Amino acid sequence: MTAPSESARKIVIVGGVAGGMSAAARARRLDEQAEIIVLEQGDYVSFANCGLPYHLSGEITRREALLLHTPATLAASLNLDVRTGNRVTAIDRGAQEVVVQTADGTHRLGYDALVLAPGAVPVRPPITGLDHPAVHTLRTVPDVDALRDTVAGLLSGRPTDAPAPHAVVVGAGFIGLEAVEALVARGLVVHLVELADHVLPPLDPELAPLLADELAAHGVDLHLSVSAQAVTPVDPSGPVADQSEASDVGAVTVTLSDGTALTADLVIVNVGVRPASALAREAGLDLGPTGAITVDGDQRTSDWRIWAVGDAVEVTHAVTGATGPVPLAGPANRQGRRAADSICGRRTTPQASVLGTAIVRVFDLTAATTGANQATLQRAGIAHEVMHLHAGHHAGYFPGAESVHLVASFAPDGTLLGAQAVGRAGVDKRIDVLATAIRAGMTADDLAELELAYAPPYGSAKDVVNMLGFVAQNVLDGTMPQWQAWDVDKAMATTLVLDVRSRSEYDAGHLEGALNIPHLELRERLDEVRTAAGGREISVHCASGVRSYLATRILLGEGFDARNLSGGWLTLEAVRSTQ
Amino acid sequence: MTAPSESARKIVIVGGVAGGMSAAARARRLDEQAEIIVLEQGDYVSFANCGLPYHLSGEITRREALLLHTPATLAASLNLDVRTGNRVTAIDRGAQEVVVQTADGTHRLGYDALVLAPGAVPVRPPITGLDHPAVHTLRTVPDVDALRDTVAGLLSGRPTDAPAPHAVVVGAGFIGLEAVEALVARGLVVHLVELADHVLPPLDPELAPLLADELAAHGVDLHLSVSAQAVTPVDPSGPVADQSEASDVGAVTVTLSDGTALTADLVIVNVGVRPASALAREAGLDLGPTGAITVDGDQRTSDWRIWAVGDAVEVTHAVTGATGPVPLAGPANRQGRRAADSICGRRTTPQASVLGTAIVRVFDLTAATTGANQATLQRAGIAHEVMHLHAGHHAGYFPGAESVHLVASFAPDGTLLGAQAVGRAGVDKRIDVLATAIRAGMTADDLAELELAYAPPYGSAKDVVNMLGFVAQNVLDGTMPQWQAWDVDKAMATTLVLDVRSRSEYDAGHLEGALNIPHLELRERLDEVRTAAGGREISVHCASGVRSYLATRILLGEGFDARNLSGGWLTLEAVRSTQ
The missing domain is CATH 3.50.50.60 (FAD/NAD(P)-binding domain)
Incomplete structure (x- = not known):
């Protein structure tokens, strides 16, 4: 092993999982001479947190698969000095030392640069008996x-x-x-x-x-x-x-x-978890209002010799501008890399905001989210219009098409603010595309024009994402006024509800008082609509929003005041099931 | 059926498949009163071109699945007058009429707005006997x-x-x-x-x-x-x-x-195909240098009453700025929509350039491309650096990870210019994300920071796309100088080739004269490298480029002049197999 030279910088990293280990590895790649010490209070470093549930299930059969690296492999490949069972109990900023507790006692360790990657601690809910071994x-x-x-x-x-x-x-x-x-x-x-x-x-x-x-x-x-x-x-x-x-x-x-x-x-x-920022707080480093460690674009804390990364740091939400911790592996890894760049004198990118993109498999379904959800937008007071879409994950004429159920919010100027999707296939792809679009500041017009890979097994000539752009364009420019499922009581009380599904769909379940005219019959039956509406606005719906869009356009073209139910009966049923 | 009013505009559309039918449908949705006539020379409209091979294979079992609409269904749902077996033989621009040939003879049809969606015709290669019924x-x-x-x-x-x-x-x-x-x-x-x-x-x-x-x-x-x-x-x-x-x-x-x-x-x-622009040419409409119909951002031709969409029109490549036809269903559909917006007096988006995103399934593999490939960039004289990457489509510790083989070109300032990928899973997702990134003008820095959905079944905390950004950052900022597989002869002749794979990998095949030092032994064996290099540059490689990246950084940190083989042995083997 190469001995560090006299002038080698000494980098101490507290926490050896995602963000901390990314910082350590990047630092070594940028500085072959540095002395790099990773202090981990647990027995394992660089393990696959996100894989733990899949080892519990047995899908990941080998426990070793979770242990991506060991101190020995990290010494061999990256010349890192990784010390497990080493808990940092204090930072002496004046002396540039950390106080380390091990099974053998307590000692001090000096640093030129210190990276805090302490992660998060589980929130302990107020449940009596929580210490029971079950x-x-x-x-x-x-x-x-x-x-x-x-x-x-x-x-x-x-x-x-x-x-x-x-x-x-x-x-x-x-x-x-x-x-x-x-x-x-x-x-x-x-x-x-x-x-x-x-x-x-x-x-x-x-x-x-x-x-x-x-x-x-x-x-x-x-x-x-x-x-x-x-x-x-x-x-x-x-x-x-x-x-x-x-x-x-x-x-x-x-x-x-x-x-x-x-x-x-x-x-x-x-x-849930909360940032493990006690060490930083006790050392007098600045914390944000949520108790997470404040950092700049270089991941530097209020002490210029100390950087912080991962679940314990305050980040800015890319859409709302709100600050707080975001316990996600991807941002943690990139923050670690950025901290190392800064320590080693590299250019760093501007402060990265976070979208909070996340995904989960629930049996045969996938649910994923990126950007701001509706609750977040409401809390932040950000004006937004919500679009609901149910569209096939690939061409409908190709066998096996599954519905992607998509909800997305747009600013009045068309900027995409957030998107969420659930479905059996193709959900991760659409959310990744939309995460990229949000990051780029794309609008409904941009989504409409996106050129995504189309062959029947993979998508449609008008992909779900394009369709979302079309719908948002139509809503925002007034081509398709819409109403929302959560306003159904008001729609039933004050407007004519026009159900343009087939008779059999209507018979299987419908809104009380709704007029049923299948959309293909609408042009011939406008007089019935006129009579039933009696001057009221018309709240159109079908099953998913497509046929009712056509019907709404016919009605608007004939001078009626009509609007289309966003997401149709599918979304309405979902909303009513939660009320 | 509602009779068109006196003042209703008359829209005639030539060609009833992707672009033409999109124009017709959108025009109806925007203008309930318009008279809309679709003239299709064949017997079918709105069929699923892209599905034809899958009906040949039997994967799409029902022929009717390919026929998305018929004249009858289009009349019922969109009040369109769709006429198959109607071939337009001439445009009388002065009279605002088209000359239509049917089985019953020839007649003239007036228009207020004319949309040309003639598509493309197959190139007939110079093969004798091509008329044989086989x-x-x-x-x-x-x-x-x-x-x-x-x-x-x-x-x-x-x-x-x-x-x-x-x-x-x-x-x-x-x-x-x-x-x-x-x-x-x-x-x-x-x-x-x-x-x-x-x-x-x-x-x-x-x-x-x-x-x-x-x-x-x-x-x-x-x-x-x-x-x-x-x-x-x-x-x-x-x-x-x-x-x-x-x-x-x-x-x-x-x-x-x-x-x-x-x-x-x-x-x-x-x-291949060429634009079916004969009708437009004979009518004196402007064509581009490639023989496709010239249109503006509204899809309008040089005659302000005539629009054109689809395979027959000249489009601008988003990356190279080159113009020419691009026979793809996605752009055709969106152009049709745009033409209808223009005809109906709606705002239209600025002229859409085309990325040429495309995908194909080849048995269990998927191949996809977006933006400019290397040949196109070379022809256009656009400076670019090519990155090769082989990375798992999801976390390696989760069962079933497949390699995504990715090639991407970046401008010297880091702007992504094009990307291509082949693999057994996850290819479509990465190309769609990268297509979105190119459209947004994203750079290597942006890709590094993209926040994509990560859980073990779907991706990695550092996704393939992030890794591509990291690699491109490292190459472009000099952290990782690279060499390319197509320069292997020069590398062998003028540099020390250092193979940092394991001994067994080396024994299974290696470059003549390469020095083999497994990467974990490199720090202890630097003297051997110094002796063998004799002052020459060192061309490092491993299997995929990861271990050799670590080795390159060690060598650079120790003062050697080293560079890493882009894509490693995997890419080298592929390049040599085509030479």
Whole structure:
């Protein structure tokens, strides 16, 4: 190993997973002479956080697959000095030293440049009995080890006719949903508890029912708008074993705020994280209003010798301008790279804002989001128009086309602000394209003109993204006035609701008082519309919004005051199911 | 049907497939009162051109699936007057009339606005015997009907042990490759003949060998850098039946320019198309240098009452600024929409340039391209640096990761100019993101910062697109000087080639005279490198470019003059296979 020269800079990095390890690796690539020390309080560095649920499920069979690097491999390939079990308890900024606690005691370590990559800590919800050994979280390799042991214990030696073990998952966010999927894959009966009124709270509510249906189809018992209040042993007199005999911890009862009592052999709690900024705070570094570490475009903190990256830093949302931590692997990795560039004197890119692009697989469905959702836009007071679209992921005439259910918000000037999608295929592609479009500041006009790869197995000549652009153009320039499903009561009370679906679709379910004229008959039956409307506005709808768009244009062309239901009956049903 | 009012504008559209039908439909949606007449010389309108090969293969089972609309359905839903078998033979611009030929004779039809959507005609290559009934093309519904009849005839009543029928496909472009796939799916032995030195000529040559290997793995016999010269009956004395008894047309011999004689029961010729601009030319409309119809941003021709859309119009390439026709369905559809907007007095977007994004499935592989390829950039004299990347389509620790083989060109200032990819999964997504990025004028820095949806089944925390940005940043800012596979002879002659792969990889094949030091041993063996280099530059390579990047950085950090092989051994092998 090359000994560092006298003048070599000494870079100390606190935290050895995504952001910290990206900083360390990039720093080495930029400076072969630097002394680079990575201090990790846990036993593992550079592990695949995002893969943990898939190891629990068994889809990732080999535990070693999660351990992307070890201190030994990092020493060999990048000449890094990686020290696990090293917890930094304090930063002495004056002396440029950190205080490190190990199993052997405490020592001080000097630095020229310090990178803080402490990550986040799980939020501990106010649930009594949370220390019961049946209660787990899913953030680290030891977490997944414990969960796998527990599940294995619950499943081993069971008679084939024994009832399946039960699990309660508290929190239906990204990791919670992945945990549910994993436990179902292992054969457990799963109850999912979520405080919000829909699963995957960052998703707009009109898409969430698709996920709820998919969960129900896989036997998951969903409890929305309730909190877990207590975890109590079923047999309070029984001994509480330690976690090494996980299968013997005994069943617990999880009591919900609505009085429901769920019996479970296993509980996973994942209700979010908060930035692990205590070390930075105690060192007097500036924190933002949300408690995350303030950094500049170089990831530099208020101390010019200290950089910070990852879940613990304050970032700016690209759309709303709001600041706060965003616990996502992609930004963390890029921040680490940027910090290393800065430390090594490289140009860095301007301060990167964050879109919050995220995705989750829920059985056969995919749900993904980028940019600002409706709730965020409302909170930020940003004017926006919401478009709903249900379009095939590839040409409809090619076998296997699946619907992409898309919701997107546009500013009045046409700028795309956010998009979300759920579907069985092609969701990740559309969200990635739209994430790129938001980053580029693209408008509805730009989306309409995007030239995406089209052959029947992959897309359509007018791709979902182009269609979204067309719809937004039409809404924003007044070609297609629209109404929203959440205004259905008002539409029913004050306008004529015109349902242009077929008679059989109408018979299978319709709005009370709606006039049914299938869209192909509309031109011949305008007099009926005129009579029924009696001068009122006409609220048109079909199943997805396409036929009703044609009908709306006919009516507008004939002088009626008409508007089209965004997303049609599909979106209306979803909205009503959450009300 | 609503009768057009006195003042209704009369819109006549020549050509009823992609662009023409988009114009007609949009015009109706914008103007309920207009009289809209679509004149189509063939028997079908609005059919799915791009689906034809998949009906030949049987993947699209129902012929009706290809017929998206009929004159009757278009009358019912959009009040369009669609007339098939109506060929426009002349435009009388002074009288504002077109001359229409039908089975019943010739008549004149007036217009207020005329839209030309004549499409393209197949290029007829200089092959003698091209009129033999065994020779087909694949552009229209009658074409695919004839091909299906022919294939069915060849396959019916054959003894199970009879040799498979043989087909020759001339032209290995997008449709040619789809035809090959279809014929193989039907059980034919297929010979593929291509004049260029690689399959899919628009693809950069270093990606084409992946397609050639895939074709070979499916039994396709590939003939590159040769032309077909003649089609002759095997039994010249035999009767040449008419096409209605396709299976009885008899075998033919296809003679190639290298003397090869291929016997075939069926020949498909698809060597490209040219704009069907004769009608426009004869009417005195301006044509561009390539013979396509000149239009402005509203799709308006040099006659302000005439618009033109689709394969027959001149478009501007977004990257090179070159003009010419681009026969793609997506742009055609959007041009039709734009023409209707203009006719109906709507704002239109500025002139749309074209990226030429295209994609093709070749058995289990996907190949896609967007923006300018290397040949186009060279012809246009545009300075560019080429990056090669082989990266997993999702996290490597998640089962099923497939390599995306990516080639991209960047301007010296970092602007992305073009990208191409081949792989078994995730290719369409990356090309769509990169098409969006090119359209937005994004740079390597922008790609590095793109926030794409990451969960293990979908991507990586550092997605292929981010990695491309990182690589391009490193090359363009001098962090990673690179050398190209096509300069291998020079590298071997004038530099030290350092192969940092493992010994077993080296033993399985290496460059003559290369020094092998596995990258993990490099720091300890720098003296060997110094001795072997003797002051020469060092040309480093590994398998894909990752380990050699680390090695290059070590060498640069130690004062050597080193550069990394773009795309590594994988790209080198591909380039050498085409030389």
